[in-house]
Amino acid sequence: xxxxxxxxxxxxxxxxxxxxxxxxxxxxxxxxxxxxxxxxxxxxxxxxxxxxxxxxxxxxxxxxxxxxxxxxxxxxxxxxxxxxxxxxxxxxxxxxxxxxxxxxxxxxxxxxxxxxxxxxxxxxxxxxxxxxxxxxxxxxxxxxxxxxxxxxxxxxxxxxxxxxxxxxxxxxxxxxxxxxxxxxxxxxxxxxxxxxxxxxxxxxxxxxxxxxxxxxxxxxxxxxxxxxxxxxxxxxxxxxxxxxxxxxxxxxxxxxxxxxxxxxxxxxxxxxxxxxxxxxxxxxxxxxxxxxxxxxxxxxxxxxxxxxxxxxxxxxxxxxxxxxxxxxxxxxxxxxxxxxxxxxxxxxxxxxxxxxxxxxxxxxxxxxxxxxxxxxxxxxxxxxxxxxxxxxxxxxxxxxxxxxxxxxxxxxxxxxxxxxxxxxxxxxxxxxxxxxxxxxxxxxxxxxxxxxxxxxxxxxxxxxxxxxxxxxxxxxxxxxxxxxxxxxxxxxxxxxxxxxxxxxxxxxxxxxxxxxxxxxxxxxxxxxxxxxxxxxxxxxxxxxxxxxxxxxxxxxxxxxxxxxxxxxxxxxxxxxxxxxxxxxxxxxxxxxxxxxxxxxxxxxxxxxxxxxxxxxxxxxxxxxxxxxxxxxxxxxxxxxxxxxxxxxxxxxxxxxxxxxxxxxxxxxxxxxxxxxxxxxxxxxxxxxxxxxxxxxxxxxxxxxxxxxxxxxxxxxxxxxxxxxxxxxxxxxxxxxxxxxxxxxxxxxxxxxxxxxxxxxxxxxxxxxxxxxxxxxxxxxxxxxxxxxxxxxxxxxxxxxxxxxxxxxxxxxxxxxxxxxxxxxxxxxxxxxxxxxxxxxxxxxxxxxxxxxxxxxxxxxxxxxxxxxxxxxxxxxxxxxxxxxxxxxxxxxxxxxxxxxxxxxxxxxxxxxxxxxxxxxxxxxxxxxxxxxxxxxxxxxxxxxxxxxxxxxxxxxxxxxxxx
Numbered sequence: 022x023x024x025x026x027x028x029x030x031x032x033x034x035x036x037x038x039x040x041x042x043x044x045x046x047x048x049x050x051x052x053x054x055x056x057x058x059x060x061x062x063x064x065x066x067x068x069x070x071x072x073x074x075x076x077x078x079x080x081x082x083x084x085x086x087x088x089x090x091x092x093x094x095x096x097x098x099x100x101x102x103x104x105x106x107x108x109x110x111x112x113x114x115x116x117x118x119x120x121x122x123x124x125x126x127x128x129x130x131x132x133x134x135x136x137x138x139x140x141x142x143x144x145x146x147x148x149x150x151x152x153x154x155x156x157x158x159x160x161x162x163x164x165x166x167x168x169x170x171x172x173x174x175x176x177x178x179x180x181x182x183x184x185x186x187x188x189x190x191x192x193x194x195x196x197x198x199x200x201x202x203x204x205x206x207x208x209x210x211x212x213x214x215x216x217x218x219x220x221x222x223x224x225x226x227x228x229x230x231x232x233x234x235x236x237x238x239x240x241x242x243x244x245x246x247x248x249x250x251x252x253x254x255x256x257x258x259x260x261x262x263x264x265x266x267x268x269x270x271x272x273x274x275x276x277x278x279x280x281x282x283x284x285x286x287x288x289x290x291x292x293x294x295x296x297x298x299x300x301x302x303x304x305x306x307x308x309x310x311x312x313x314x315x316x317x318x319x320x321x322x323x324x325x326x327x328x329x330x331x332x333x334x335x336x337x338x339x340x341x342x343x344x345x346x347x348x349x350x351x352x353x354x355x356x357x358x359x360x361x362x363x364x365x366x367x368x369x370x371x372x373x374x375x376x377x378x379x380x381x382x383x384x385x386x387x388x389x390x391x392x393x394x395x396x397x398x399x400x401x402x403x404x405x406x407x408x409x410x411x412x413x414x415x416x417x418x419x420x421x422x423x424x425x426x427x428x429x430x431x432x433x434x435x436x437x438x439x440x441x442x443x444x445x446x447x448x449x450x451x452x453x454x455x456x457x458x459x460x461x462x463x464x465x466x467x468x469x470x471x472x473x474x475x476x477x478x479x480x481x482x483x484x485x486x487x488x489x490x491x492x493x494x495x496x497x498x499x500x501x502x503x504x505x506x507x508x509x510x511x512x513x514x515x516x517x518x519x520x521x522x523x524x525x526x527x528x529x530x531x532x533x534x535x536x537x538x539x540x541x542x543x544x545x546x547x548x549x550x551x552x553x554x555x556x557x558x559x560x561x562x563x564x565x566x567x568x569x570x571x572x573x574x575x576x577x578x579x580x581x582x583x584x585x586x587x588x589x590x591x592x593x594x595x596x597x598x599x600x601x602x603x604x605x606x607x608x609x610x611x612x613x614x615x616x617x618x619x620x621x622x623x624x625x626x627x628x629x630x631x632x633x634x635x636x637x638x639x640x641x642x643x644x645x646x647x648x649x650x651x652x653x654x655x656x657x658x659x660x661x662x663x664x665x666x667x668x669x670x671x672x673x674x675x676x677x678x679x680x681x682x683x684x685x686x687x688x689x690x691x692x693x694x695x696x697x698x699x700x701x702x703x704x705x706x707x708x709x710x711x712x713x714x715x716x717x718x719x720x721x722x723x724x725x726x727x728x729x730x731x732x733x734x735x736x737x738x739x740x741x742x743x744x745x746x747x748x749x750x751x752x753x754x755x756x757x758x759x760x761x762x763x764x765x766x767x768x769x770x771x772x773x774x775x776x777x778x779x780x781x782x783x784x785x786x787x788x789x790x791x792x793x794x795x796x797x798x799x800x801x802x803x804x805x806x807x808x809x810x811x812x813x814x815x816x817x818x819x820x821x822x823x824x825x826x827x828x829x830x831x832x833x834x835x836x837x838x839x840x841x842x843x844x845x846x847x848x849x850x851x852x853x854x855x856x857x858x859x860x861x862x863x864x865x866x867x868x869x870x871x872x873x874x875x876x877x878x879x880x881x882x883x884x885x886x887x888x889x890x891x892x893x894x895x896x897x898x899x900x901x902x903x904x905x906x907x908x909x910x911x912x913x914x915x916x917x918x919x920x921x922x923x924x925x926x927x928x929x930x931x932x933x934x935x936x937x938x939x940x941x942x943x944x945x946x947x948x949x950x951x952x953x954x955x956x957x958x959x960x961x962x963x964x965x966x967x968x969x970x971x972x973x974x975x976x977x978x979x980x981x982x983x984x
Contacts, residue, residue: 153911214323352483677929
């Protein structure tokens with residue numbers, strides 16, 4: 022066609038194409054939210070204007086008046102969204118208190134006598150709740166003063182339920198952690214530990230309003246104190262006070278406090294643990310389990326505290342030593358803050374370092390040359406160690422600021438180059454994003470500076486330094502050669518993501534403690550390391566014992582004639598927690614012992630056929646119960662008289678996958694369903710509202726695409742699963758149009774008109790709007806490439822842990838739906854999950870049923886969820902199917918309300934004989950349309966015939982249908 026054009030026309034077209042190639046379009050330029058709220062600090066570093074750094078910069082010349090204003094809790098002036106209760110006595114105190122709820126807000130009027138910066142602290146008494154820390158947002162005169170004030174955590178107090186006990190094999194049983202209610206006073210401070218000192222708030226002289234917005238948990242408030250928190254003196258000043266007061270060193274005193282005997286903890290996960298690696302760990306046994314240490318991986322998050330009671334025999338000066346081990350964090354030392362009787366003795370105790378070593382070490386607290394001395398009076402004292410970030414905190418803040426700025430630049434670049442840049446095209450990025458080179462140079466210098474400071478602080482180079490220097494080098498090179506960026510965009514994104522991982526690694530500060538020693542200055546400390554001969558003896562004894570002792574078995578706390586064999590197919594952590602719970606709860610209550618075994622789920626059927634299967638199997642995927650039940654391998658739970666009562670614990674949607682005709686072959690453990698996640702900051706940049714309907718999605722996607730961003734729908738898991746489940750995106754659209762997967766006779770209903778319309782809607786999103794088929798949602802959500810996605814609500818857990826740099830910049834709500842004639846919106850979605858089942862060959866079915874009822878009960882599910890979250894962090898928040906249990910898990914009130922709103926719209930996908938063909942062929946039809954452009958109706962009709970053919974075959978095989 023081009024060849025046949027007249028010569029003049031060919032020349033004109035050629036010139037036009039040349040201009041298009043040589044003179045790139047300006048492309049969309051969008052000012053990011055970060056850019057619009059930046060401020061310049063004195064040292065040249067950039068930070069967000071609504072951050073605490075910016076807030077202090079604004080009020081850097083403000084005075085710090087020596088005033089103390091006490092605002093009584095009971096003197097509140099207003100409350101919204103809650104009904105506060107006035108309380109006159111709580112614990113061992115009487116006064117003018119107020120009990121606040123877990124949602125709503127409450128405010129107080131206060132008169133400030135003098136302009137200046139003040140610290141705030143809260144005196145509170147914990148009450149029954151969801152066993153998580155109390156969370157509040159602070160507002161002053163109706164506004165949040167800075168972003169950090171959006172969330173303050175006030176911990177509870179936990180202790181051992183009872184003294185250590187032993188099972189019938191002589192092994193120690195870890196004591197359960199229970200809450201003890203008491204008064205505490207805590208300052209308003211950064212709960213993530215990025216700021217070592219409590220926050221300061223500016224008040225002008227005059228009348229002000231202080232508001233606390235409840236985000237999580239009820240609490241009784243005694244008072245809010247406004248004043249100055251005194252800085253502790255230095256050790257040199259304390260030494261002079263010792264001399265002036267004539268305080269003497271004690272002599273001949275040695276007090277040893279075992280780590281596992283801690284009195285109080287700020288979290289139920291700070292329970293005592295076991296160490297068998299060293300013969301010097303106290304107490305020690307080569308054949309029995311001894312719970313002999315505390316801390317470790319569980320004791321790693323900033324703000325977590327452990328408190329020990331110590332009995333001091335006489336007044337005087339003592340030294341303090343800690344036998345500890347920090348073997349998890351290499352390249353950065355772990356830090357603790359020491360308090361005695363709730364006070365930091367001197368400034369040096371804000372940061373006690375524990376360096377990396379695989380061996381136990383005796384750390385005498387001192388300056389390296391001499392031990393610090395502490396004055397203790399005769400009697401009982403509280404010695405508390407708190408996880409802190411110390412000198413590393415400002416470095417983490419700098420890196421977090423760098424991530425935000427680099428991600429903002431990355432999104433601007435993406436708007437010009439797209440996700441897959443043309444390597445042969447010069448995009449002139451340095452002209453279209455004029456600040457790019459300057460940002461790269463500046464952030465490179467910052468990262469190099471941080472890596473140098475890290476070497477100076479820790480005294481070594483490590484992989485923690487390498488992450489920083491690698492990106493710093495790349496940024497400097499990109500600034501010098503900006504034309505190479507389009508070929509290195511992916512590695513740039515990966516390296517920026519590595520900074521987020523760096524924050525996660527460095528933020529965690531683990532430490533394991535064997536015991537503490539409080540001793541007179543002249544006393545010699547016990548040796549932490551065992552001699553070579555002692556180690557050899559220990560290893561040989563352990564080896565010999567291994568021939569006679571099963572270390573993987575956990576004994577029962579009581580003998581019982583009845584027992585139930587339970588298989589669990591997830592992980593060892595889950596199995597150990599479950600075994601401990603069943604021993605101290607289920608067995609104690611029923612007298613039925615539990616023989617728990619960690620077994621892969623794929624051996625369940627072979628073991629059952631050979632007569633070697635369990636009585637009960639847990640964590641079973643949704644496709645198995647009905648599939649095995651039709652083969653009479655699983656017992657029908659409706660045979661028990663109290664089944665209906667137990668079934669009321671769950672929503673009908675959770676039971677749907679386990680029902681077939683009148684039988685039910687399992688009880689739900691977990692139920693997971695989709696929700697809409699979105700980046701608040703990016704939607705604000707693009708001036709977009711959160712979509713409420715599918716029509717809104719059609720309007721949102723073009724705006725995102727214009728800026729080379731994507732909207733994401735859930736993609737069915739294809740690896741590591743025995744059966745491909747039906748797409749949750751298709752199920753959402755099908756259910757919202759009142760469609761169903763199957764007819765009453767079990768045949769597929771996917772050839773219905775509702776199904777055809779849903780299938781076309783689904784495929785059109787990929788054909789016409791080019792939604793991504795494969796993506797790493799976590800990474801792309803963090804960078805902002807996918808600022809909006811519908812995915813399982815457990816993605817909340819992932820973001821809470823793996824994306825600290827965007828904390829507060831995202832949210833989740835119920836999915837968009839179809840608007841009805843009355844104005845309401847249908848938001849139907851499907852769900853997935855797991856079940857607990859009883860095998861038909863179970864010898865004692867009543868005992869097995871008792872276990873299943875106990876396991877799915879509210880109290881057990883809540884405890885298991887809390888234990889797992891404590892053991893593995895917020896990433897392991899348990900998606901229980903028990904309606905009441907989910908309410909008790911530590912969800913912020915607003916987030917739980919969003920979950921509950923969506924949960925009301927959840928529908929289960931039934932299982933039928935041959936139903937495994939549904940997900941597989943639905944995906945085949947989808948691929949046929951996407952890859953080959955086949956008409957959606959034709960493709961779905963063809964594969965529905967395949968589905969019905971398999972269903973018909975299976976129904977005949979199991980005599981469920983007359984031939």
